[in-house]
Amino acid sequence: MSFSPLVDRLMESLRVLPGVGPKTAQRMAMHLLERDREGGKRLADVLAMAVEEVGYCRRCRTLTEQDICTLCESARRDDAVLCVVESPADQLAIEDAGGYRGRYFVLHGHLSPLDGIGPEDIGLDQLETRVAEGGVEELILATNPTVEGEATAHYIATQLAPLGVKLSRLAYGVPMGGELEYVDGGTLSRAFNGRLPFQSD
Amino acid sequence: MSFSPLVDRLMESLRVLPGVGPKTAQRMAMHLLERDREGGKRLADVLAMAVEEVGYCRRCRTLTEQDICTLCESARRDDAVLCVVESPADQLAIEDAGGYRGRYFVLHGHLSPLDGIGPEDIGLDQLETRVAEGGVEELILATNPTVEGEATAHYIATQLAPLGVKLSRLAYGVPMGGELEYVDGGTLSRAFNGRLPFQSD
Structure with a gap:
């Protein structure tokens, strides 16, 4: 762009962030360099x-730098219900x-045979082992309401x-507050099709 | 927020970026960790x-990691015109x-006696030395069209x-393309007040 190769590289690098185009990247770079170097240093560190140390929880596959994530370790969650989601x-x-x-159990994606993403890529062997161990009474298949999400839920x-195990899926319907x-x-x-009996309180 | 202290810290750290609230920070963190760790690593580096090495150009005070910025070093710019701006x-x-x-000459701010920002804080001694050295025929005072910017331009x-030296200021008027x-x-x-004779081409 202009006067400093390193400032240009910073603007370019900021564009890896989703929704950040050239103008926003420029504004971010100027803000960090002119007004908040300490915050920039902290963010860099x-x-x-994070990109180095954050991996998958050994139990639920969510993002965590720990061996077992905080939520899996929490004693205050109900072991009998397991919610399967596509992403953290x-x-x-x-x-x-x-x-x-x-x-929870995190798939990190959905089945997609055309892209070569099979059951083992989204941890279904691990999920099956966990359910087979017992203790899980209900499995909530909370994959996305898309073709791929539906297919993945159906496969599971x-x-x-x-x-x-009792299997359930999130309710479909009109979103709250919408018109x-x-x-x-x-x-x-x-x-x-999924209409329910009217309940007066 | 949730399951991983380090992921939480990453979301928190991303909020130093201007215009980034909790939801956007979450989306950015997830994007970097799930889809672009390499880009994240590069951004961190x-x-x-940048926050360590980028300083001010010794000649024009703009942001640069070099002693003299690329623009000041360029032989293709006109030494006779110097544009004074508030920021990079x-x-x-x-x-x-x-x-x-x-x-260019970059002030990094404007005069603001109440905040204790005087002429030396915005490099005016350096600007005066540069003009006194000769070579600059016109000084364009391109500070912002705000009260502080006007006052700074007036002081300079x-x-x-x-x-x-010949002094000028950017033209005021209606912005192009506006209504x-x-x-x-x-x-x-x-x-x-600043209306001009109509010129037909």
């Missing part, structure tokens, strides 16, 4: 450490929503059904 | 190097606009007038 981001969303007190259900006018047709027809 | 970001904006072929003009309806009153009256 933590980021270097999905897990965070469910945790942020609050209310769920069971454990087929594989684990013989183990006698019907703007809900897509597919969601709307699922919501119609 | 470059950022650590302003300099980048002018460079991106194209057309200007002179040199007063100090350097005795040196016999008059949405231009603020101050800008509009400056544009009226």
